[in-house]
Amino acid sequence: xxxxxxxxxxxxxxxxxxxxxxxxxxxxxxxxxxxxxxxxxxxxxxxxxxxxxxxxxxxxxxxxxxxxxxxxxxxxxxxxxxxxxxxxxxxxxxxxxxxxxxxxxxxxxxxxxxxxxxxxxxxxxxxxxxxxxxxxxxxxxxxxxxxxxxxxxxxxxxxxxxxxxxxxxxxxxxxxxxxxxxxxxxxxxxxxxxxxxxxxxxxxxxxxxxxxxxxxxxxxxxxxxxxxxxxxxxxxxxxxxxxxxxxxxxxxxxxxxxxxxxxxxxxxxxxxxxxxxxxxxxxxxxxxxxxxxxxxxxxxxxxxxxxxxxxxxxxxxxxxxxxxxxxxxxxxxxxxxxxxxxxxxxxxxxxxxxxxxxxxxxxxxxxxxxxxxx
Amino acid sequence: xxxxxxxxxxxxxxxxxxxxxxxxxxxxxxxxxxxxxxxxxxxxxxxxxxxxxxxxxxxxxxxxxxxxxxxxxxxxxxxxxxxxxxxxxxxxxxxxxxxxxxxxxxxxxxxxxxxxxxxxxxxxxxxxxxxxxxxxxxxxxxxxxxxxxxxxxxxxxxxxxxxxxxxxxxxxxxxxxxxxxxxxxxxxxxxxxxxxxxxxxxxxxxxxxxxxxxxxxxxxxxxxxxxxxxxxxxxxxxxxxxxxxxxxxxxxxxxxxxxxxxxxxxxxxxxxxxxxxxxxxxxxxxxxxxxxxxxxxx
Amino acid sequence: xxxxxxxxxxxxxxxxxxxxxxxxxxxxxxxxxxxxxxxxxxxxxxxxxxxxxxxxxxxxxxxxxxxxxxxxxxxxxxxxxxxxxxxxxxxxxxxxxxxxxxxxxxxxxxxxxxxxxxxxxxxxxxxxxxxxxxxxxxxxxxxxxxxxxxxxxxxxxxxxxxxxxxxxxxxxxxxxxxxxxxxxxxxxxxxxxxxxxxxxxxxxxxxxxxxxxxxxxxxxxxxxxxxxxxxxxxxxxxxxxxxxxxxxxxxxxxxxxxxxxxxx
Numbered sequence: 001x002x003x004x005x006x007x008x009x010x011x012x013x014x015x016x017x018x019x020x021x022x023x024x025x026x027x028x029x030x031x032x033x034x035x036x037x038x039x040x041x042x043x044x045x046x047x048x049x050x051x052x053x054x055x056x057x058x059x060x061x062x063x064x065x066x067x068x069x070x071x072x073x074x075x076x077x078x079x080x081x082x083x084x085x086x087x088x089x090x091x092x093x094x095x096x097x098x099x100x101x102x103x104x105x106x107x108x109x110x111x112x113x114x115x116x117x118x119x120x121x122x123x124x125x126x127x128x129x130x131x132x133x134x135x136x137x138x139x140x141x142x143x144x145x146x147x148x149x150x151x152x153x154x155x156x157x158x159x160x161x162x163x164x165x166x167x168x169x170x171x172x173x174x175x176x177x178x179x180x181x182x183x184x185x186x187x188x189x190x191x192x193x194x195x196x197x198x199x200x201x202x203x204x205x206x207x208x209x210x211x212x213x214x215x216x217x218x219x220x221x222x223x224x225x226x227x228x229x230x231x232x233x234x235x236x237x238x239x240x241x242x243x244x245x246x247x248x249x250x251x252x253x254x255x256x257x258x259x260x261x262x263x264x265x266x267x268x269x270x271x272x273x274x275x276x277x278x279x280x281x282x283x284x285x286x287x288x289x290x291x292x293x294x295x296x297x298x299x300x301x302x303x304x305x306x307x308x309x310x311x312x313x314x315x316x317x318x319x320x321x322x323x324x325x326x327x328x329x330x331x332x333x334x335x336x337x338x339x340x341x342x343x344x345x346x347x348x349x350x351x352x353x354x355x356x357x358x359x360x361x362x363x364x365x366x367x368x369x370x371x372x373x374x
Numbered sequence: 375x376x377x378x379x380x381x382x383x384x385x386x387x388x389x390x391x392x393x394x395x396x397x398x399x400x401x402x403x404x405x406x407x408x409x410x411x412x413x414x415x416x417x418x419x420x421x422x423x424x425x426x427x428x429x430x431x432x433x434x435x436x437x438x439x440x441x442x443x444x445x446x447x448x449x450x451x452x453x454x455x456x457x458x459x460x461x462x463x464x465x466x467x468x469x470x471x472x473x474x475x476x477x478x479x480x481x482x483x484x485x486x487x488x489x490x491x492x493x494x495x496x497x498x499x500x501x502x503x504x505x506x507x508x509x510x511x512x513x514x515x516x517x518x519x520x521x522x523x524x525x526x527x528x529x530x531x532x533x534x535x536x537x538x539x540x541x542x543x544x545x546x547x548x549x550x551x552x553x554x555x556x557x558x559x560x561x562x563x564x565x566x567x568x569x570x571x572x573x574x575x576x577x578x579x580x581x582x583x584x585x586x587x588x589x590x591x592x593x594x595x596x597x598x599x600x601x602x603x604x605x606x607x608x609x610x611x612x613x614x615x616x617x618x619x620x621x622x623x624x625x626x627x628x629x630x631x632x633x634x635x636x637x638x639x640x641x642x643x644x645x646x647x648x649x650x651x652x653x654x655x656x657x658x659x660x661x662x663x664x665x666x667x668x669x670x671x672x
Numbered sequence: 673x674x675x676x677x678x679x680x681x682x683x684x685x686x687x688x689x690x691x692x693x694x695x696x697x698x699x700x701x702x703x704x705x706x707x708x709x710x711x712x713x714x715x716x717x718x719x720x721x722x723x724x725x726x727x728x729x730x731x732x733x734x735x736x737x738x739x740x741x742x743x744x745x746x747x748x749x750x751x752x753x754x755x756x757x758x759x760x761x762x763x764x765x766x767x768x769x770x771x772x773x774x775x776x777x778x779x780x781x782x783x784x785x786x787x788x789x790x791x792x793x794x795x796x797x798x799x800x801x802x803x804x805x806x807x808x809x810x811x812x813x814x815x816x817x818x819x820x821x822x823x824x825x826x827x828x829x830x831x832x833x834x835x836x837x838x839x840x841x842x843x844x845x846x847x848x849x850x851x852x853x854x855x856x857x858x859x860x861x862x863x864x865x866x867x868x869x870x871x872x873x874x875x876x877x878x879x880x881x882x883x884x885x886x887x888x889x890x891x892x893x894x895x896x897x898x899x900x901x902x903x904x905x906x907x908x909x910x911x912x913x914x915x916x917x918x919x920x921x922x923x924x925x926x927x928x929x930x931x932x933x934x935x936x
Binding site: 387393397404408472474475490496500505508511512615642643646657661 | 677679681683687690693694698711754756770774775777782784789791792813814817824880884885898902903905906910913914917921922924926
């Protein structure tokens, strides 16, 4: 697999091209020299915590802010300093921003009315949109009479009516409850697939980013920390920030002792053991690195695993939690270090024999762990 | 301007800012500068009745005479002091009556609350002058209050109520009560009732709970309400004129008379400048507290 | 009012009595036949008749209404612009001064505002010859200046409670900034503008002190006329006038209240 840290200048036919974009407000640098290419038809997510610069980046794509420096191109047109109302880009706002004084139909038609399209053409387009977002029965309702989910559909229909080249979605699901969120997620993906419009989603919710998008950029302090497919980002985080930000991960600090063909051996002082893991970064003997392994990649059992290639550690069950489809364990190693383990409850009562203070062995394949350099 | 939206099509935005801005510069700020300027001029019998502060030769001729006169003439010092005192007493009266009222309204059932508030605001829409006037009929020697007291037998002949300081207090309290109640209501209404109940639950008596919980939390409203009463009461002209006696000199009335009766414009300007200086601190306080409230609610 | 103690309830009762008894008495005495306003001489509506035949009152009322209408309209336009500037344009040069100038007229004692404006008009006349005569125009300008502040504050607070992305959404859909103002912003702040206009109108009708300063000979507003009369004591035709005003405004306020409540 290729390294995913770079800002993928290898994407062919970049549809959206962000080149060295920086945005600062006074002394505060919100977006710091960011470059990114997004091909046509992709569902791309920008993921990060609050204040990481993701919203500023989105607002620059929409045209509500202009970059302090750098360039933004959409479909080979430089839009860096084009105002929002001239860009072939539409946005679905986090608050949905449905116009409270217009009914559903007028809300959805707003973008076309501005464009001096004929009345019949508008009516036809509005009908299409109402069908697309399944609001046909609500066309004359005022926003005050709609539920949160329905308002979101109005916002979506309104943003899609002009067939934008790019649709920007700011935390599209944040205001919905859990059940509705899951349904809407798949609807958004279907609509995106059907229309083939490039979607750029900004979210702080990693699950949302993972399920929705074909690629994710993880952002922190105004920079991209990793850009890649959900799988790459989850399985092969390229640095400690990404590893920590996405899901749960156990990390063990140590020094490189041996460099093999595709694995690296590391001696960890803290647990007094040598671990090996997949190495995707150039390292040197003696270098300080972290070994990181996800809880669900760890096997747990009462007896020592027989397979010789496994990394193995001995500990006791410090805490356990039954979550229905899986169980969570906190295993305390001999040095006092806690390791999180998650195991699928495939068979009823499997692993039920594990109780508090039981002695256990935990182990994982070297290929399940990664080496983190920075 | 930082954001790009403002880089484009900003002509109308500039207009939106500039139009009210220029209006206020011309009709609010410049007049103030003129007051300052005339307050350091000499009075003359002419039209207009003051000397130019910049003479034909372009030389500045300013005099501190008006201010010296204000400071040395006891009458003015006493009037300023009386104004501060009257405004303070009126503020205290408004607070004493307004706090329990605001509290009661905030605790009333939601349906009645609207009506109660409306009844507080309604007098505000009715002419201020006529509301003060209404008290003249109530308080004069043959007025309703005297007749009522006579009928009760508390007094056996009419007593002088109108044209006394008491009447001025009544008038000030009456006119400015809504200004006290509204900000108090706003803070009390936002306040979490559970807090008071929690305090009582922890063993505080209702009185203790009030002083420990309600009062400190309502302080922002108290400050705003007091300033909203005190500041206009200081410069009040109509109430002391209609309800107060001839000796009830308040600074607003002195300014008015100095200007219209004595036609001493420079002295009137100086009186205004000193009044403004007295009010600068409370006004700045008020604006700060309102700015903070605005941030809090946003 | 299960939570209110007896003390609170009696204070409320006293407070409302305090606020309304004087007004009720004025209304009652306006139907008093006696010329001596404080002695009851039987029911009559003669003072209303006299009031309507009193040309001075009618002239003053007409002038006041014209001033109130004009100044409220201009104050609403200027105040809305100021409110927009304060709520939507976060940074511009001189913003602090602007904020100060907007809020100051509301707390400034009327005598100071009145005096400063009169001195301003006198100085202006010396320099430019305008205003040759003080009256309608000078009073209107003075009223616009202090009531636009109230409009600005009402509009600003309405705007700050409004989702800013509504305007951005309209812009995003192709609305140019000026279009967006007319499509989105103005319709949404219209209630605040109406409230502001009504307040400005009332403030203008109500003002005695500032108008006394900036008016010239021969132009008396209604409050100025009333004041010149009541200076001398209680007067029955003023009772009648007060009753008309109280009835008119109470009716208006209650109708507005019911409309708002029905809608909410």
